[in-house]
Amino acid sequence: MATINSKISEEIRALAGKLLEEKKIAAFLGYCQGSLPMTARPFVARTPEDTDKLIWNSFCVLNLANYLPELLKSLEPPRGPRDPAPEGPLPKVAILATGCWSRNIVIQIQENQVDRDRVVICGVGSRGMVAQAKVKELFDGREILEVIEEDHKLLVSGNGFNEEINRWNVVRDNCLTCIHPDPVIFDIRIGDEAGQRKNDNRFAEVEKIDNKSTAERSRWFTDEFASCIRCYACRNACPLCYCPTCFVDDAKPQWVGKSIDQVDTSIFHILRAYHCAGRCTDCGSCESVCPMGINMRILTKKLTSDVLNLYGSEAGMALDAPLPLTTYRQDDPQNFIITEQAADKEGE
Amino acid sequence: MKVYKFDKPGLEAWIKKWSETAPVFYPAPDASENCGIHPGWGKMTEVVLPQSSGPAKSSLKTFYFPQPEVLATSSLKKNDDDGLLLTEPAPVVEKQVVFGVRPCDGRSVELNNLPYAEEKLFQQNRERTVLVGFSCSEPKSTCFCQATGGSPYGIDGLDILISRQDDHFLAEIITDKGAKLAENGLIDAGSEEIAILEKLRRENAGNNDKGEKLKEKDLSSLYNASFWNRVSDSCLNCGACTFLCPTCYCFDIQDEVLHGRGQRIRYWDSCMFPLYTLHTTGHNPRGLKVQRVRNRFMHKLKNFPDRFGPLSCVGCGRCVVECPVNIDIREVMDDLLAVE
Numbered sequence: 001m002a003t004i005n006s007k008i009s010e011e012i013r014a015l016a017g018k019l020l021e022e023k024k025i026a027a028f029l030g031y032c033q034g035s036l037p038m039t040a041r042p043f044v045a046r047t048p049e050d051t052d053k054l055i056w057n058s059f060c061v062l063n064l065a066n067y068l069p070e071l072l073k074s075l076e077p078p079r080g081p082r083d084p085a086p087e088g089p090l091p092k093v094a095i096l097a098t099g100c101w102s103r104n105i106v107i108q109i110q111e112n113q114v115d116r117d118r119v120v121i122c123g124v125g126s127r128g129m130v131a132q133a134k135v136k137e138l139f140d141g142r143e144i145l146e147v148i149e150e151d152h153k154l155l156v157s158g159n160g161f162n163e164e165i166n167r168w169n170v171v172r173d174n175c176l177t178c179i180h181p182d183p184v185i186f187d188i189r190i191g192d193e194a195g196q197r198k199n200d201n202r203f204a205e206v207e208k209i210d211n212k213s214t215a216e217r218s219r220w221f222t223d224e225f226a227s228c229i230r231c232y233a234c235r236n237a238c239p240l241c242y243c244p245t246c247f248v249d250d251a252k253p254q255w256v257g258k259s260i261d262q263v264d265t266s267i268f269h270i271l272r273a274y275h276c277a278g279r280c281t282d283c284g285s286c287e288s289v290c291p292m293g294i295n296m297r298i299l300t301k302k303l304t305s306d307v308l309n310l311y312g313s314e315a316g317m318a319l320d321a322p323l324p325l326t327t328y329r330q331d332d333p334q335n336f337i338i339t340e341q342a343a344d345k346e347g348e
Numbered sequence: 349m350k351v352y353k354f355d356k357p358g359l360e361a362w363i364k365k366w367s368e369t370a371p372v373f374y375p376a377p378d379a380s381e382n383c384g385i386h387p388g389w390g391k392m393t394e395v396v397l398p399q400s401s402g403p404a405k406s407s408l409k410t411f412y413f414p415q416p417e418v419l420a421t422s423s424l425k426k427n428d429d430d431g432l433l434l435t436e437p438a439p440v441v442e443k444q445v446v447f448g449v450r451p452c453d454g455r456s457v458e459l460n461n462l463p464y465a466e467e468k469l470f471q472q473n474r475e476r477t478v479l480v481g482f483s484c485s486e487p488k489s490t491c492f493c494q495a496t497g498g499s500p501y502g503i504d505g506l507d508i509l510i511s512r513q514d515d516h517f518l519a520e521i522i523t524d525k526g527a528k529l530a531e532n533g534l535i536d537a538g539s540e541e542i543a544i545l546e547k548l549r550r551e552n553a554g555n556n557d558k559g560e561k562l563k564e565k566d567l568s569s570l571y572n573a574s575f576w577n578r579v580s581d582s583c584l585n586c587g588a589c590t591f592l593c594p595t596c597y598c599f600d601i602q603d604e605v606l607h608g609r610g611q612r613i614r615y616w617d618s619c620m621f622p623l624y625t626l627h628t629t630g631h632n633p634r635g636l637k638v639q640r641v642r643n644r645f646m647h648k649l650k651n652f653p654d655r656f657g658p659l660s661c662v663g664c665g666r667c668v669v670e671c672p673v674n675i676d677i678r679e680v681m682d683d684l685l686a687v688e
Contacts, residue, residue, distance in 0.1 A: 034674035036490065041674045044581040062673060066584070070637075141399055143488055159486075227387045229406075231618070233586035233672050249623045258602060258615045259416040260387065289672030291588045292387070292405075 003151050008056040008124060008191040012096065015122060015188065016051040019094050025120055026075050026091035029064050030054045037147045038132045042067060056096075057149055058130040058167065061288040064095055065104035065239035069113040092118045098126035099194065100174075100283035102183035103316030104239040107279055110316075110323060113242055123186025125194025128168070128175035129284070130154070133293060135170045139163075174284035174297060177202040184317055203305045205298060221266070227292040228265040230258065234286035234296055235272055240279050247271060273299035278307040278324040279315050350521040351545075352530060353537040359510070359517045360395040363447060363480075366529055367392055370443040370478075373411070375404030386410045389446070398448040401484040401500075402491070403664040407594035408453040411446055412460065412473045413616075415599075419469070420612040424605065434612065439472055445529070447480045452493045452662040454481050454505035456594035462656040463597065478525050481506035490665030492678055497556035498662050501549040511545055518545055558681055559659040562649055565687065570650055571642070575683045579645075580638035582673045587618035589667035589675070590644065595660045598624070619643050645680050 016028040032043035032053040040059045044067075045051045075091040097105055105121060108114040135156065136144065148155040154165050175181075179202060181194035201207070209220060232248070235241045247255045248268055256271070257264040273296070280300040287297040307313055310333050313324040354362060366372050375398065376390030388406025398404075420434040457474065464470040484491070484500035493500060503509050507526030510519045518537050521530050562570075590596040600617035603610060617624055620641070625634040634640050652660035661677065668676050 035676040035679060036668070036674060039674040042582040044578075062584075067581075143402075145489055229387060229588075229591045231587040231591045232621075233584065233588045236584040236586040237672055245622075249621065251623065254602075257604070258600065259613070261416065289584070289586070289588075291592060291670035291672075 003149065004127070004191070005057045005149060005151075009054065011190045012054050012056055012122070012124075013051050015190065016045055016054055016094065017048045019120065020045065020048045020051060024092065025094045027071060027093050028054070029067055029071060029093055029095040031056065031060045031064075031096070034059070037144050038130070038135060044071065056124065058127070058154075058171075059132065060096075061129045061132075061172070061285065062237055063101050063104055063239050063283040063285040065097070065101050065108060066237060066285065068093065068095055068105065068119070068239070069108060069242050072114060072118055090115075090118055092120055094120035094122055096190070097121050097123050097183045097186060099178065099180040099182050099184065100126070100281040101239075102185050103180065103281040104283060106185055106316040106319055107281070107323075108239065108242075109319060116319075120188065121183070121186045122188050122190055123183030124190045125183070125192060126175070126178075126181040127194065128171035128178070128181070129288075130167065130170050131172040131288065134172075135165070138165060138170070172284050172288065173205060174282045174287070174301075177205070178282065180314075180317075185319065203301065206302045206305050209298060210302070222262060224298075225265050225269055225294060225296070226262070228260060228269070228294055229292060230260055230265065230268065231291065233289040233291060234294075237285040237289040238276070239283070239285070240276050241272075269296055269299065272296075273303060276300045277303040278311070278313065280304055281315050350527070350530065351537040351542050352519045352521070352534040353541060354517045354519065354535070355515070356397075356517070358535075359519075360397070362519075362534070363392075363395045365531075366445050366447075370445050372445045372447055374398075374446075374448045375406075385414065392447065396448075398450075398482045401486045402488045403450045403452055403666060404448065405592075405666075407592060407664070407666065408446065408449060408456060408479075409460065409594050409597065411444065411477050412457060412470055413597060413599075414473075415615045417469060417614045418611050419601065419614050422610040422612075424608045424610060441472075441476055443476050443478065445478045445480060447482075449479050449481045449506065450484060450664070451481055451500060451502035451504070451506065451509070452491070452498055452664040453594050454479055454509075455493075455498045455502055455662045456664075457505040459595050459656075459658060459660060459662065460597050478529060479506045479508075480526075480529070481509040483509055483511040485512055488665065490668045491663060492665060493663035494552065494554035495558055495678075495681075496659050496661050496663040497554045497559065499549065499552050499554045501545070501552055502554070511548075513541060513544065518542070520545075556658060558685060559649070559653050561685055562659075562681075563653055565650075565684070567650060567654075570684055570687050571646065573683070573687045575687075576638055576642045579675060579680060579683075580641045583620075583637060583641045583675060584672055585620050585622075585637050585640060586672065587620050588670050588672060590618040590620055591616060592666040592670055594662060594664060594666075595648070600624075619647070641675075645677065645684070648677075649681060649684060 012030060019025045028045040030043055031040040033055050034041045038059050040057060042062055042064060045054060071093055077086050102123060109116050143158050144156055145158045152167050154167055156163050156165060177199055179197055179199055181197055209217060256267045282301055282304060284297060287295055307324050311324040372392040373389045374392050374396055388404060418437050420436055422434050423430045425431050487500050503522050507523045508519055508521055510517055518541060521527050598617045598619060599614045602613050604613060626632045634643060648660040
């Protein structure tokens with residue numbers, strides 16, 4: 001039976017094959033089948049033959065925009081830092097883009113990391129990606145050996161069990177609260193437009209923590225980040241993190257200690273989140289890739305809600321939208337500035 | 349080798365007794381009390397027997413190679429006793445027991461011991477740690493210990509190995525350190541039960557065929573193989589694989605100074621990070637992602653075996669399961685074997 005995703009996969013393969021055949025692009029950035037159940041592996045198709053491997057399913061959890069700046073750069077002829085840009089058009093890359101991924105591409109274009117003319121954006125409406133961890137939790141220790149995806153359910157099987165679960169029940173939290181599943185920018189559309197999704201309160205998970213007392217909130221923070229091993233999977237999976245040298249890797253000066261001590265991990269996570277303020281699209285890559293199951297996405301979600309409340313802005317919605325944190329307006333809210341009066345009031 | 353037999357309550361009572369004299373750690377993914385020291389391992393208050401298979405979330409190396417680990421201290425004040433001198437910290441000798449260790453993890457200690465044979469702190473931790481293993485009756489689909497030379501019933505590196513047999517348990521006392529936990533009054537296992545265990549061990553013995561084949565291959569053709577680009581295309585260059593890996597043992601040393609007191613501290617490092625090989629000149633011999641990915645696998649599957657013999661991989665499958673982009677070392681091994 002042809003499912004929505006199998007039809008999209010077919011379309012992707014045909015499109016990628018055609019673009020590579022006609023030499024319109026040098027590489028197609030998509031997904032291929034992973035080696036374990038519920039995994040899809042980011043994959044760069046460089047020849048028409050490669051495109052047979054391309055797939056699309058609910059396990060494409062990593063934001064492909066993450067690879068875009070580096071992939072584009074790797075296709076340029078090598079040159080030194082002061083050498084002039086080569087003449088003539090540079091090789092292009094086609095990339096799959098759901099709602100949030102497309103918004104990240106917009107941000108990369110706005111922040112001059114990606115040249116719009118070198119990308120062919122292939123928009124795919126997202127139906128929400130599945131959280132592997134949620135499925136595993138349902139099966140409590142029983143090893144899952146195969147998962148077959150249908151449009152609205154997953155058929156999960158292993159040694160001595162074969163069960164059907166509702167797909168929507170195991171969709172990632174960020175997808176459940178997403179209201180922009182359809183790409184905001186694309187050159188070619190694949191599949192159908194994603195339906196409008198309504199969500200009465202998409203910041204409920206943030207409010208739950210906001211409503212805690214300071215002591216409870218501190219406790220939540222300590223517990224949530226306690227198991228961090230500083231592998232930086234969250235940072236490296238993030239399409240916003242493209243600094244050549246990250247602040248945690250800097251040795252001169254060393255901004256933050258390298259240990260898994262609570263102070264060091266806290267600084268890393270808080271600063272990482274703040275670097276994403278006004279830029280994060282809540283794509284959920286960070287949370288999906290964490291080997292320790294830390295929900296660091298709550299931090300960036302909180303900042304998304306702050307930026308929305310303060311500046312009425314959502315990241316990457318349009319190419320000409322101003323970047324909220326690098327745009328000065330005379331009427332910008334300033335109540336975060338600690339004045340003498342405010343400090344006195346705090347002290348009372 | 350002594351082999352004792354227990355029923356479930358008997359085994360639990362035996363294990364519980366250890367915690368009277370030394371801290372007993374066990375795989376506890378949710379335990380936050382020890383996070384920051386041994387993430388993923390909890391201090392035992394109640395006995396929790398491991399499931400039938402699969403390694404703990406975090407590897408055992410945190411007990412042998414904890415981070416942060418202070419290597420030396422010093423004072424910046426000339427007139428202090430240790431003024432401008434590096435002083436080694438007093439040796440830690442307190443015993444600790446780690447329970448529920450899988451044979452793959454036990455073997456990792458032996459493998460790490462090859463490059464760390466003369467490393468004082470590693471040896472000190474080895475001396476004071478008693479490893480109580482739990483054999484794997486049903487290996488997971490991501491387990492491949494046998495393909496790396498290990499076995500689900502292997503005893504390498506362990507002091508005691510407990511195996512489940514029908515409704516009872518057999519505990520093999522492997523070393524003198526293990527014997528100290530087995531006091532008088534334990535019931536000897538019958539010869540028939542031991543024979544069953546020995547048979548299982550023989551039937552599930554590992555081999556290092558792939559490792560031996562890789563040893564014969566030419567280093568530079570493996571190094572220059574074209575498939576590395578494909579692996580690197582998907583790699584994020586994060587350190588999840590290296591930090592979860594029981595046989596990754598690379599470190600970074602930092603000097604931290606506060607109020608005139610200095611500490612020389614060892615942290616885990618990862619060959620996936622660009623800073624790992626960055627020279628003070630600014631040159632980076634492994635400046636590209638593909639070079640770093642290649643290094644990780646070449647080290648484990650070719651360079652380490654060429655120098656020490658076995659693969660630097662115990663087949664626990666942690667990197668396979670937790671890699672954010674599903675890079676599978678088993679596929680890389682096959683790719684390497686296919687290189688002409």
